[in-house]
Amino acid sequence: MKWYRMYSEARNDAKLRALNDSQHRVWFNLLCIAGEQSDRGTITGYDDELLAVEVSNGDVELLTETLNKLQKLRMIRRDEDRISFINWEKRQYDNPSDRPKAVNERVKKHRAKTKRNDCDQPNTKSETTCNVDVTSCNDKVTEGNTLYTDTDSDTDTEADIELLPPLPSKGERHEPVVVVVGGRDLHVYKSAIDQYKHYFVYEPNRTITELLHSYLDDGVQMDMLAWAMRRAAEKGKAWDYAKGAIEKLFAKGVRTAEQAEQENQAFHQQQEQKQSRKVVPLREDKLPASVQWQLEQQSVQQPMGPEEPKTIEDYPELKAMLEQLRQKQKQAR
Structure with a gap:
């Protein structure tokens, strides 16, 4: 399968x-x-x-x-x-033989390290000598103890081997390259770990370290990582803020700090233009809804003149009741 x-x-x-x-x-x-x-x-x-x-x-x-x-x-x-x-x-390499250059490089590094270790150890026999070019301790190398026989040869030249940069020793301090991006200093380190520590103080965990290296493998430049970390630090944010900025910029094809700064400036200009085009209505002081309704009703109704005084003649029922009361009073007398 x-x-x-x-x-x-x-x-x-x-x-x-x-x-x-x-x-x-x-x-x-x-x-x-x-x-x-x-x-x-x-x-x-x-x-x-x-x-x-x-x-x-x-x-x-x-x-x-x-x-x-x-x-x-x-x-x-x-x-x-x-x-x-x-x-x-x-x-997706199947086995080490699919990457002969990398294997050949490891073999040469192993040989060089072995020679240095042999020379550093004290030798009690005066007749045995070790130097960089010649090793007198020539153990017989068989096919069973060679690291990789297909590419292991003394005739390999440096042009055939793509050497990796040396790993920094623990505690070794690297000085950053300071460039000006966005009118401010940007400290760019050679190591992604040193870059993270400069802006977030603490050393990144394994997950963050692998993520930083994956960004670099995908073509993101170290100065862009520095730009995103600086932006997060200036806003008082943590790594997640820088991570979000890196991924958004990466999706837009941004790979360097200069491109990131240009993209950020273009974004702010768009926001300013949107704010300028947005019409904000002036706030007006309004009366309570009930008072406003009463005023509207008064404005709709026709003005009325002064009322004329009314008499008993205007109320026939009351007039009849009054007449009945008067008759009863007369009868009682």
Whole structure:
């Protein structure tokens, strides 16, 4: 059964966060198809309709949208009828022999370290000498104890080996490069850990360290990480604020501090323009609703003149009752 590696850092990968759920599912299915090919990491022999059936339930529009997004994020390369995952060999190597340069480099480092250790140890026998170029302790090397015999040779040149930068020793202090971005000093370190400690004081945990290195692997420059961390520190925010800024800028194609500053300035200009176009109505002092209604009713009603005085003649019923009372009084007399 064929298989491929899936790294836990994919959960926090900035490029994958730029995909929605449907696109993420298509990306996963494309990886499965690429892992099944004879030329692993590439997909050939599929037209859009057939590939859509395999990876997107027949939705050609979703497939096309996802491929365009992956190509824009530099995760795949498309050449006519061929789709290639750019970092497949880096991520999906089967065994160490698939990366001979890296293995050859480790062998040379191991040899150099062994020679230094032999020379540093005190030697009680005067006839045994060790120096950088010649080692008198020539143990017989057999095929069983060699580290990697396919690329292990003394004829390798430095041009054939891509040397990695030396790892800093614990406690070693690195001085930053200070550049001016946005009118303020930006301290840029060579180490992502030193960069984090400068703006957040404490050393990052393992998850944050791996995330920082994944940003660098994806093309984000160290000065952009410094810019996001400086912005978070100036606002009194923690790492999560800087992380959110990095991922939003990455989705927009921003990779350097200068680009990040330009994007930030453009955003603030847009906000100012929106505020200037927004009409804010003037606040008016209003009377209570009941008083306002009473005033409206008074304005609608016609003004009335002074009332004329009324007499008993205007109330016939009262007049009849009054007459009855008078007759009873007369009879009583």
